Amino acid sequence: MSPTEAAVPTATAVPPVAEASNGLSKKLHGRAFYESIGSPKHIVAPMVDQSEFHFEAIKEDSGERGETTSTPKETGEQQNGGDSANGTGVGTDNGLRPFLDGNPAIDRPLFVQFCANDADALLSAARRVAPYCDAVDLNLGCPQGIARKGHYGAFLQEEPELIAKLIRTLHENLDVPVTAKIRLLDTPEASLQYARTVLAAGASILTVHGRRREQKGHMTGIADWTMLRYLRENLPKETVLFANGNVLEHGDVERCLAATGFDGVMSAEGLLSNPGLFSPPPPPSVSAPEPESSAPAVADPEYYWHTPDPRREYWTSSRPGSRRGGWRIDAVMRRYLDILHVYCLGEAAPPARKPLFIVGDPVEWLKEEEPGQSKSSGAGGKGADSGEPARKKRKQDNHTNGNGNGSATPAQPIPKEIFNSPNFVAVQAHLFHLLRHAVGKHHDIRDRLARTRKADMAGYERILVMLEKRVGQALLAGEDKAFEAEYEAGADTEVEPEIVDDPNSSAAAIRRCKRPWWVVQPILRPMPAEALAKGAIQLKKKAKAELEKETKEADKNDDTTKEAEAAVVV
Structure with a gap:
C-alpha cells in the first residue's frame, strides 16, 4: 500500500512518551x-x-x-x-x-x-x-x-x-x-x-x-x-x-x-x-577572535582548537561589489591533518608549521625540493629528465621504494592499532573531495594522494607540502588576478545578479560558485537536460514516450494559440 492510500493519523497524534529508564525525567519531544x-x-x-x-x-x-x-x-x-x-x-x-x-x-x-x-x-x-x-x-x-x-x-x-x-x-x-x-x-x-x-x-x-x-x-x-x-x-x-x-x-x-x-x-x-559552508566570512582582522574561554573544548587542555588567520587562510575577491570568497584549501588541509594528529593519534599538539604563503613573503622555500621528490622528476613529478612516459616512471618509483606513496623515503611501519582505526578509513575520500579542483589541475598531487596508504600521516604531510607550494607558486604568478580578469570578462553587470535556480542549466550556478582552484568550492553536477544532451544519460522507453507526448501537446497548443491570434488580427 502506498503512503497516499494508507489511513494516516494526524501529526499531533503522537504516542505517549515513556518514563526514562534512568528515572531522572521524561524525555523531551x-x-x-x-x-x-x-x-x-x-x-x-x-x-x-x-x-x-x-x-x-x-x-x-x-x-x-x-x-x-x-x-x-x-x-x-x-x-x-x-x-x-x-x-x-x-x-x-x-x-x-x-x-x-x-x-x-x-x-x-x-x-x-x-x-x-x-x-x-x-x-x-x-x-x-x-x-x-x-x-x-x-x-x-x-x-x-x-x-x-x-x-x-x-x-x-x-x-x-x-x-x-x-x-x-x-x-x-x-x-x-x-x-x-x-x-x-x-x-x-x-x-x-x-x-x-x-x-x-x-x-x-x-x-x-x-x-x-x-x-x-x-x-x-x-x-x-x-x-x-x-x-x-x-x-x-x-x-x-x-x-x-x-x-x-x-x-x-x-x-x-x-x-x-x-x-x-x-x-x-x-x-x-567546503567544511566552512555554514560559517560566515571571517572578519577582516589580523586573526579571527579566540573561542570563548568557557567552551569545554577550550577550558580543557586536552582539547585543541585552531584560531584561523584570515589574512593568509581566506581568499576574498578583489572585484568591486563582489561578495565571493572562501578558505584556501591548503589552510583547510592543514587544519584537517592537525585534528588527526591531536584527536586521532593522541599527540599533545599538531606539528609546528610556518605561516601560509602570501605575496610579499620570502620565496626561497618555493624552490626547495619537495619531500620524496627525486631530482629527475621535476616539480610535476612526471620524470621529465628520464625520457620515459610518466606512467612508466611512476611504476618504477613504486617498485624501488615499496611504500606505495611515490616518495623516495623508505616506508615507515604503521602501528596496527592505527592502521586498523576507522578514524583513517575516510581520510583519502575526504581529501579528494576537498582537493577536487586542485587535483584536476595538478596531477602529481592526485597521483600521490591516490597512492598514499591509509593512516600514512607522513605521506599526507608530504602531500600538504606539495599543495602549499603549488598554491604559493600560483599566487606568486598572479593566477588570482588572471582569474578575476577572466571572471570580469564574462560578467554582464557590475552587481551580482539575483540568484535563480535553473532546472535546465547549471551555467549560472557554476559562475556564482566558481573560485580559483586553491579555494574551497562545491562540485557541481550538470542538470538532467544537460546530461541528456551530452549523452551521459538515456531516457527509458516510457520516459521517451511521455516526453514526446508532452512535446507534441506543447506544439499543438502553440499552433492553436497562433491560429487564435491570426483570427483576431483578421
Whole structure:
C-alpha cells in the first residue's frame, strides 16, 4: 500500500512518551527537545564513511560552533555486531577518556542515524548508542542501490505501516528522542501525508530532502523548495523541520530558510567540498577572535582548537561589489591533518608549521625540493629528465621504494592499532573531495594522494607540502588576478545578479560558485537536460514516450494559440 492510500493519523497524534529508564525525567519531544539542544539551524548530514568525527571537527574548526552533527549511517545489524574497536565510536563505560563521537566537550549535539527494516533489531542497536547521543535518527532517504538491495532508506516509502512501526518502537522504548529523514514523493499531497505518518509515529524532528528517490547521479537536478514550503504551511507550527538540498555556498543557507520556512538546514556533499559552508566570512582582522574561554573544548587542555588567520587562510575577491570568497584549501588541509594528529593519534599538539604563503613573503622555500621528490622528476613529478612516459616512471618509483606513496623515503611501519582505526578509513575520500579542483589541475598531487596508504600521516604531510607550494607558486604568478580578469570578462553587470535556480542549466550556478582552484568550492553536477544532451544519460522507453507526448501537446497548443491570434488580427 502506498503512503497516499494508507489511513494516516494526524501529526499531533503522537504516542505517549515513556518514563526514562534512568528515572531522572521524561524525555523531551518535538520543539521542546529542539530548544533544549540550542535550536541549531545548521546540521551536518550523516554520510556513509564520510561524516566521521575529524570531518565534523574540521567543519567546526572553520569557524562555526554549536551545530548538530550526525554519525555515519549504520545498519541495525552493524551496531549489534560488536563494540567499536577504537576511539571513534560512540560511548564508553570503562572510565577512560570518552570516545570522539558523542564526546560532551567536542561533539554534541549528536544524532546517531540507522537504516533498518526490522523494529526489534533497530531498537536493540539504538539502545546501545542512546546513552552517548542526543537522538536516534531513522534513515528513510537513502536512494542508492545498496539501500534498494538491503530494503531500507527511501525504498521503504511504499510501506508506511512498517515506517510507523519502526519509529513508534523507538519513540516508546528509548530514553532519547527519535528523528527521521525522508525524501519527497511525486506530489505535494502525497509528501504531506507521508510526513504526517512519520510525525504521528513519534518523530521529534523531520528532515526533508527536497528531491525524489530517483533524483540521484546525473538525474539529481534541483531540490524543490516550493514543495518544502508547502509542507511547512500544512504541518502544525510546532513541528520542527530541517531542509536538505541546493545549499552550495554560505548565502544559500539563509536563502533556503527564507524560501522554505524550515527551522534548520542540513548539508552533506556541500560540506565535504567546503567544511566552512555554514560559517560566515571571517572578519577582516589580523586573526579571527579566540573561542570563548568557557567552551569545554577550550577550558580543557586536552582539547585543541585552531584560531584561523584570515589574512593568509581566506581568499576574498578583489572585484568591486563582489561578495565571493572562501578558505584556501591548503589552510583547510592543514587544519584537517592537525585534528588527526591531536584527536586521532593522541599527540599533545599538531606539528609546528610556518605561516601560509602570501605575496610579499620570502620565496626561497618555493624552490626547495619537495619531500620524496627525486631530482629527475621535476616539480610535476612526471620524470621529465628520464625520457620515459610518466606512467612508466611512476611504476618504477613504486617498485624501488615499496611504500606505495611515490616518495623516495623508505616506508615507515604503521602501528596496527592505527592502521586498523576507522578514524583513517575516510581520510583519502575526504581529501579528494576537498582537493577536487586542485587535483584536476595538478596531477602529481592526485597521483600521490591516490597512492598514499591509509593512516600514512607522513605521506599526507608530504602531500600538504606539495599543495602549499603549488598554491604559493600560483599566487606568486598572479593566477588570482588572471582569474578575476577572466571572471570580469564574462560578467554582464557590475552587481551580482539575483540568484535563480535553473532546472535546465547549471551555467549560472557554476559562475556564482566558481573560485580559483586553491579555494574551497562545491562540485557541481550538470542538470538532467544537460546530461541528456551530452549523452551521459538515456531516457527509458516510457520516459521517451511521455516526453514526446508532452512535446507534441506543447506544439499543438502553440499552433492553436497562433491560429487564435491570426483570427483576431483578421
